[in-house]
Each structure stands twice: as structure tokens, then as C-alpha cells.
Amino acid sequence: MRSALRNHSLGLFFGLLFLLSLVGHALAGWQEFNAVQTAEGFGTLSLGRYLVSSDFAVDVTENWQSEYLQFLLYITATVWFLQRGSPESKELHKAGLESDEDQKVGRHADERSPRWAAVGGFRTTLFSWSLTLTMGTIFLLSWLAQSVAGRVAYNETRLERFQDPVSWTSYLTNADFWSRTLQNWQSEFLAVGSMAVLAIYLRQRGSPESKPVGEAHDATGIEG
Known part of the structure; x- marks a missing residue:
């Protein structure tokens, strides 16, 4: 245990x-x-x-969607975008999807590789993108839930003020929806960008999110 x-x-x-x-x-x-x-x-x-209630639902889902968007973008951006000296970046010569050999795909799979990595075809392609697809699906579903719950909460406030409710499509272009959305997005983007850059020069001994303490500042893609 x-x-x-x-x-x-x-x-x-x-x-x-x-x-x-x-x-x-x-x-x-x-x-x-x-x-x-x-x-x-x-x-x-x-x-x-x-x-x-819609008030609780919209508060929860607006945070969930921003977190999953953060990971969705970070997972996909780090395939192609690089940051010299950051442990959050791949090595500078590995930008892109990499070779089948590097990724242990198809005939390059070993005895411990997941079955779908070795079979080839559609299943290997699907498995190759499964993390992005899952994160993207959760993001879209939670963002949809935020829009539905947010509209209900917004209309409840309007009705209390004797104003007409708005439709879901109208709410999607409403400042309330985008204020809730963007206030979370900007904080996620700031945090991820800060981590990628600060980890070039700062260290945390023993953490895989940091380079080894004595590693050079310009060493890229090396984790502790």
C-alpha cells in the first residue's frame, strides 16, 4: 500500500x-x-x-475550460515552437512531429510500446494525437457548459431588473461571456509563458520541471 x-x-x-x-x-x-x-x-x-444553480456551474466551468485550453495549447505549441534554454522546450533540432523512429511508432515500436503505437494506420494516427484530442474535447465541452450556464445566470439577473432575456447565440457575443472567458485565459497564458522563460535562468533542485541546478542557462530540453 x-x-x-x-x-x-x-x-x-x-x-x-x-x-x-x-x-x-x-x-x-x-x-x-x-x-x-x-x-x-x-x-x-x-x-x-x-x-x-447556474451561478455555481458558470464559476466552475469557466475555470475548467481555461485550464484545459492552457494544456491544449501548450501540448500542441511545444511540438513546433521552441524556447532556447528552457526545460519546457524540446531540443532546438527536434521541432516538428519527429520521425517514427524517435517516436517508437510502427516497426520502430518495442516490446513495451502500447499496442496502438505499433499496429500502424488509423489507430496509430489516432493514438498519436489522443492527448490533444482529449484535452480539446474537454475544453470545448466545458466552454459550452460555461456558455449555457452563463446565459442562464445572466438572464436571471436581467429578469430581476425587469429586462428581457437574451438567446444563447446572442449571449455568445455578449460582453459578459467574453469578460468571464478572457479574464481566465490571460492568466493561464501569462503563467505558462512565465514558466517557460523563468525556467531558463531559475532552478528547483529535484524537480523534473527544472533543469539540474548546475546546468548551463542555454541548455535546452534538459530536465532535472
Whole structure:
């Protein structure tokens, strides 16, 4: 059991942090929502009703979609784009999809390679892009969920002000939707770009996201 926990500790650590932060978000968001409702003279919601409300759904999904967009773009951008000296970049001569031999595809697969990497054809192509396709699908679904929940929450506010609700297509061009979207995107892009550049000159001993402490600043694609 101890060995299994150690071998999967990274995934378990972030899974636990996710659950704790989601619970904290739900409780804090519920209290904030009811405080606003009370101040404006409207009724409050129980925690159960708040968890299935559009207000909670839009807050959650707008964060999820931005995170998965971050990884989607980072995974695909690092195939072709390089950053000299960064451990987040491939080596400078490896830009692109690389050769079948480098990727252990088809006849270059070894005995430990996944079956779909060795069979060739459509299955190997699909497997070759499976991470990007999965991240892209989750991003699009969470962004769609954000737009649907965001429209409901936006229309609830409009109805409280005796204004007509807007359609989903109209909401997609509304400032509320893009304000929610872009405030998350800009922070993700800043964080990823900062990591790629700061890791050229700064170190964290023992981390695979950093170069070894004594590695040269211009060494590229080398992890600790």
C-alpha cells in the first residue's frame, strides 16, 4: 500500500487539492450568493440548490475550460515552437512531429510500446494525437457548459431588473461571456509563458520541471 501511494502520489496529491478547493469554493460561493441575494431583497438558496444553480456551474466551468485550453495549447505549441534554454522546450533540432523512429511508432515500436503505437494506420494516427484530442474535447465541452450556464445566470439577473432575456447565440457575443472567458485565459497564458522563460535562468533542485541546478542557462530540453 505504501509503495502504491508513493508511485501515484502526484496524481493523488492534486486530486485531493482539487476536491478540497472545490468544496471550499462551493461553501464560499454559497455564502457569497446568499449575502448578495439578501442585500438585494431576494430569497436565499440551500447549499444543495446552490450546487445545481447556474451561478455555481458558470464559476466552475469557466475555470475548467481555461485550464484545459492552457494544456491544449501548450501540448500542441511545444511540438513546433521552441524556447532556447528552457526545460519546457524540446531540443532546438527536434521541432516538428519527429520521425517514427524517435517516436517508437510502427516497426520502430518495442516490446513495451502500447499496442496502438505499433499496429500502424488509423489507430496509430489516432493514438498519436489522443492527448490533444482529449484535452480539446474537454475544453470545448466545458466552454459550452460555461456558455449555457452563463446565459442562464445572466438572464436571471436581467429578469430581476425587469429586462428581457437574451438567446444563447446572442449571449455568445455578449460582453459578459467574453469578460468571464478572457479574464481566465490571460492568466493561464501569462503563467505558462512565465514558466517557460523563468525556467531558463531559475532552478528547483529535484524537480523534473527544472533543469539540474548546475546546468548551463542555454541548455535546452534538459530536465532535472
